[in-house]
Amino acid sequence: xxxxxxxxxxxxxxxxxxxxxxxxxxxxxxxxxxxxxxxxxxxxxxxxxxxxxxxxxxxxxxxxxxxxxxxxxxxxxxxxxxxxxxxxxxxxxxxxxxxxxxxxxxxxxxxxxxxxxxxxxxxxxxxxxxxxxxxxxxxxxxxxxxxxxxxxxxxxxxxxxxxxxxxxxxxxxxxxxxxxxxxxxxxxxxxxxxxxxxxxxxxxxxxxxxxxxxxxxxxxxxxxxxxxxxxxxxxxxxxxxxxxxxxxxxxxxxxxxxxxxxxxxxxxxxxxxxxxxxxxxxxxxxxxxxxxxxxxxxxxxxxxxxxxxxxxxxxxxxxxxxxxxxxxxxxxxxxxxxxxxxxxxxxxxxxxxxxxxxxxxxxxxxxxxxxxxxxxxxxxxxxxxxxxxxxxxxxxxxxxxxxxxxxxxxxxxxxxxxxxxxxxxx
Amino acid sequence: xxxxxxxxxxxxxxxxxxxxxxxxxxxxxxxxxxxxxxxxxxxxxxxxxxxxxxxxxxxxxxxxxxxxxxxxxxxxxxxxxxxxxxxxxxxxxxxxxxxxxxxxxxxxxxxxxxxxxxxxxxxxxxxxxxxxxxxxxxxxxxxxxxxxxxxxxxxxxxxxxxxxxxxxxxxxxxxxxxxxxxxxxxxxxxxxxxxxxxxxxxxxxxxxxxxxxxxxxxxxxxxxxxxxxxxxxxxxxxxxxxxxxxxxxxxxxxxxxxxxxxxxxxxxxxxxxxxxxxxxxxxxxxxxxxxxxxxxxxxxxxxxxxxxxxxxxxxxxxxxxxxxxxxxxxxxxxxxxxxxxxxxxxxxxxxxxxxxxxxxxxxxxxxxxxxxxxxxxxxxxxxxxxxxxxxxxxxxxxxxxxxxxxxxxxxxxxxxxxxxxxxxxx
Numbered sequence: 001x002x003x004x005x006x007x008x009x010x011x012x013x014x015x016x017x018x019x020x021x022x023x024x025x026x027x028x029x030x031x032x033x034x035x036x037x038x039x040x041x042x043x044x045x046x047x048x049x050x051x052x053x054x055x056x057x058x059x060x061x062x063x064x065x066x067x068x069x070x071x072x073x074x075x076x077x078x079x080x081x082x083x084x085x086x087x088x089x090x091x092x093x094x095x096x097x098x099x100x101x102x103x104x105x106x107x108x109x110x111x112x113x114x115x116x117x118x119x120x121x122x123x124x125x126x127x128x129x130x131x132x133x134x135x136x137x138x139x140x141x142x143x144x145x146x147x148x149x150x151x152x153x154x155x156x157x158x159x160x161x162x163x164x165x166x167x168x169x170x171x172x173x174x175x176x177x178x179x180x181x182x183x184x185x186x187x188x189x190x191x192x193x194x195x196x197x198x199x200x201x202x203x204x205x206x207x208x209x210x211x212x213x214x215x216x217x218x219x220x221x222x223x224x225x226x227x228x229x230x231x232x233x234x235x236x237x238x239x240x241x242x243x244x245x246x247x248x249x250x251x252x253x254x255x256x257x258x259x260x261x262x263x264x265x266x267x268x269x270x271x272x273x274x275x276x277x278x279x280x281x282x283x284x285x286x287x288x289x290x291x292x293x294x295x296x297x298x299x300x301x302x303x304x305x306x307x308x309x310x311x312x313x314x315x316x317x318x319x320x321x322x323x324x325x326x327x328x329x330x331x332x333x334x335x336x337x338x339x340x341x342x343x344x345x346x347x348x349x350x351x352x353x354x355x356x357x358x359x360x361x362x363x364x365x366x367x368x369x370x371x372x373x374x375x376x377x378x379x380x381x382x383x384x385x386x387x388x389x390x391x392x393x394x395x396x397x398x399x400x401x402x403x404x405x406x407x408x409x410x411x412x413x414x415x416x417x418x419x420x421x422x423x424x425x426x
Numbered sequence: 427x428x429x430x431x432x433x434x435x436x437x438x439x440x441x442x443x444x445x446x447x448x449x450x451x452x453x454x455x456x457x458x459x460x461x462x463x464x465x466x467x468x469x470x471x472x473x474x475x476x477x478x479x480x481x482x483x484x485x486x487x488x489x490x491x492x493x494x495x496x497x498x499x500x501x502x503x504x505x506x507x508x509x510x511x512x513x514x515x516x517x518x519x520x521x522x523x524x525x526x527x528x529x530x531x532x533x534x535x536x537x538x539x540x541x542x543x544x545x546x547x548x549x550x551x552x553x554x555x556x557x558x559x560x561x562x563x564x565x566x567x568x569x570x571x572x573x574x575x576x577x578x579x580x581x582x583x584x585x586x587x588x589x590x591x592x593x594x595x596x597x598x599x600x601x602x603x604x605x606x607x608x609x610x611x612x613x614x615x616x617x618x619x620x621x622x623x624x625x626x627x628x629x630x631x632x633x634x635x636x637x638x639x640x641x642x643x644x645x646x647x648x649x650x651x652x653x654x655x656x657x658x659x660x661x662x663x664x665x666x667x668x669x670x671x672x673x674x675x676x677x678x679x680x681x682x683x684x685x686x687x688x689x690x691x692x693x694x695x696x697x698x699x700x701x702x703x704x705x706x707x708x709x710x711x712x713x714x715x716x717x718x719x720x721x722x723x724x725x726x727x728x729x730x731x732x733x734x735x736x737x738x739x740x741x742x743x744x745x746x747x748x749x750x751x752x753x754x755x756x757x758x759x760x761x762x763x764x765x766x767x768x769x770x771x772x773x774x775x776x777x778x779x780x781x782x783x784x785x786x787x788x789x790x791x792x793x794x795x796x797x798x799x800x801x802x803x804x805x806x807x808x809x810x811x812x813x814x815x816x817x818x819x820x821x822x823x824x825x826x827x828x829x830x831x832x833x834x835x836x837x838x839x840x841x842x843x844x845x846x847x848x849x850x851x852x
Contacts, residue, residue, distance in 0.1 A: 020489070021486070023485040023486060023489065023491075026452075026482060026485060026491060026493075026494075027491060027493050055481075056452060059449040059452060060447070060449060060734045060735060060736070061735040061736050062733050062734050062735035062736075063446070063449065063733065063734060065449075065452060065453060067452075067453050068452075097534050097535070098529035098530065098534070098535065099529055099532065099533040099534060100529055101533075103524035103525055103526055104524065104735070104736045106525065106532075107525040107527075107583070107584050107585060108523050108524070108525060108584060109523070109524065109736060110584055118735075118736070157533070158533045158534060158536055159533055159585075307488050307489065308486045308488050308489060309486060309487040309488035309530070309544075310486070310487050310488075310530045310535060310544070
């Protein structure tokens with residue numbers, strides 16, 4: 001079995017500017033960014049994820065602002081001066097409950113954000129422009145298409161764009177190609193929120209997540225129902241990230257494909273401020289026991305300032321660093337893991353594969369109509385958790401791959417279990 | 427009869443920045459603004475209307491950006507250096523087909539833009555902040571609440587906010603009070619698009635337009651159906667502005683209230699580039715024959731650059747000044763009128779009042795359920811135009827005021843005509 005390429009795993013943070021949050025682009029202050037990056041670098045992490053704001057970078061479809069690109073470049077350079085690599089998300093899109101869609105794609109100009117030719121051409125030009133700006137910088141890791149951009153295709157969205165799985169895949173290919181056009185040698189990703197893993201109607205299926213881009217990305221948030229159902233410090237909550245990593249991996253065709261835990265945070269009130277360090281420690285211990293983990297990027301660097309209104313309450317306290325640039329207790333936990341990462345041994349492959357019948361009829365089928373079983377409280381979710389809590393270190397094997405010995409061998413899986421067997425007392 | 431206060435009438439332009447259109451706020455360049463204002467001042471006009479962009483000035487409900495206020499102040503000062511007074515619109519809101527609504531009031535945070543407490547409080551704080559910033563500047567005329575903000579309450583809007591007439595009035599009072607709180611001695615307005623005069627369902631009724639703010643404002647656009655029905659250089663089209671001024675005036679309770687023709691433009695292809703100067707000349711001649719006209723503010727100063735995409739085609743050629751800072755033929759017409767304005771005599775009062783039965787049951791009634799008759803092609807529209815074309819200089823008298831001798835006397839109206847009489851051959 002091929003050794004995973006990313007041992008030790010990377011540790012990083014999602015960079016949320018201390019002053020002005022992502023509105024900082026409107027009052028860009030490189031010295032303020034440098035101060036934030038100083039505090040982040042002091043945690044001992046190796047990378048940050050940075051976020052453009054789409055309507056500010058591309059206020060008109062024909063105008064990707066050169067000044068915005070220069071500012072982003074300066075931010076990446078400031079990170080480099082502090083030994084930090086940078087991955088950049090383009091299409092924001094969505095950040096912490098707020099949507100940012102340019103005026104040329106909303107209300108009177110509203111078009112499908114994934115299928116309208118003009119919109120897609122504009123998005124592609126935008127991603128290429130950012131990637132091109134950053135391509136020559138040695139600490140630039142690559143782009144993510146956009147932070148959970150597929151939220152705009154979810155039925156829960158107030159103004160959803162409707163599309164088919166084939167259209168979703170076409171859009172993904174187009175966006176990733178646009179990133180590659182600008183930065184051919186960088187690693188480009190896309191990110192999905194967990195509804196894509198759970199909602200049987202979501203056009204961004206887990207197969208798309210696991211088969212496009214340089215790696216599979218996972219965003220783990222216990223406010224997805226896990227904390228409410230099981231408790232914020234329950235085994236289920238502190239294993240959610242590990243579960244999502246294994247679950248997302250199951251949909252891949254490449255048995256060696258890495259998974260990037262791109263977002264994980266300790267949201268209040270699901271975990272209190274006092275509980276957050278323990279939540280972080282246990283979550284990280286569990287997820288570091290996942291084979292082929294590329295890295296962990298904590299959400300987020302800095303608390304949101306109270307002078308900014310209308311955020312979901314939890315956003316004001318998600319930072320590892322507070323509004324006075326002081327490292328919080330959870331920040332110390334993440335820093336300790338980051339500092340110890342070079343000593344981490346690669347976890348053994350997971351020998352036990354829990355078989356997931358998500359409704360895919362073959363390894364090539366991009367649909368997963370039965371994926372609701374994977375949501376918190378679902379039969380598959382509970383079976384995996386029960387196995388894990390019992391110490392079995394379960395992987396997940398998509399049903400079409402369960403009969404593929406090469407796939408199983410490549411992943412080191414020697415034993416298959418059906419969910420029904422777990423609840424029968426396996 | 428009281429002499430109108432604004433003779434000679436003011437001439438001005440709506441300032442559309444040559445580089446970057448209103449996205450210029452993102453790349454604010456005072457020297458570029460100065461160059462634009464030089465070209466505008468050279469037309470001989472006395473004022474400009476300037477536009478903030480709401481989500482850029484107030485990206486979070488709790489943050490009205492000081493830098494944006496400073497930039498706006500610098501723009502007003504640059505105008506002063508060129509002898510130009512400035513009226514500033516706050517809530518954009520809507521500009522040339524594009525809507526700008528901050529992320530804290532849309533999609534996941536979507537609330538009624540006129541009635542939700544948090545949104546209204548945010549809007550009020552924003553308007554007060556702008557007004558306060560500008561209050562001490564001697565060339566600051568005052569605020570307009572926002573450019574045609576009531577579009578967001580129109581049924582034609584893709585995502586309309588629904589509200590009652592009473593709610594619309596309450597919002598207007600709140601917004602105007604917010605302007606006054608910041609600049610107590612300035613003159614504050616609000617602006618309506620012509621659907622408010624024509625659409626019987628629109629909660630912003632003509633009575634609200636004519637009874638709140640320092641003056642009644644009118645936006646005259648022949649693409650409202652007039653050009654299509656009658657032709658771009660038809661008598662109806664070149665008299666549309668005068669008609670709207672007289673129509674809007676009819677809904678006022680103050681017989682001496684002035685009307686400001688805040689927007690008038692020559693839109694292609696309804697009038698060609700070759701026809702635009704004639705359209706401007708005839709339109710201005712007709713509207714200057716309206717008694718109590720405060721001023722005329724042409725839309726707009728500068729053509730939109732072709733590098734900016736997705737504008738309605740007509741927006742690329744509405745400027746009086748082109749992308750090379752050259753005055754266009756229509757600009758020369760407006761400049762000639764502006765230069766001659768001091769010699770203009772106040773037009774005589776209009777002695778003939780065409781009675782409008784808009785469905786208001788009394789002078790205090792704020793509803794106008796029959797106002798569709800005023801739209802292009804409507805019986806009232808046609809009666810007024812026929813009278814005007816026949817040389818009768820018609821004013822408009824709202825039916826409840828037709829039996830009020832004091833009202834008629836104050837306006838100098840000595841003769842009332844019913845629309846049916848016009849078509850009977852009066």
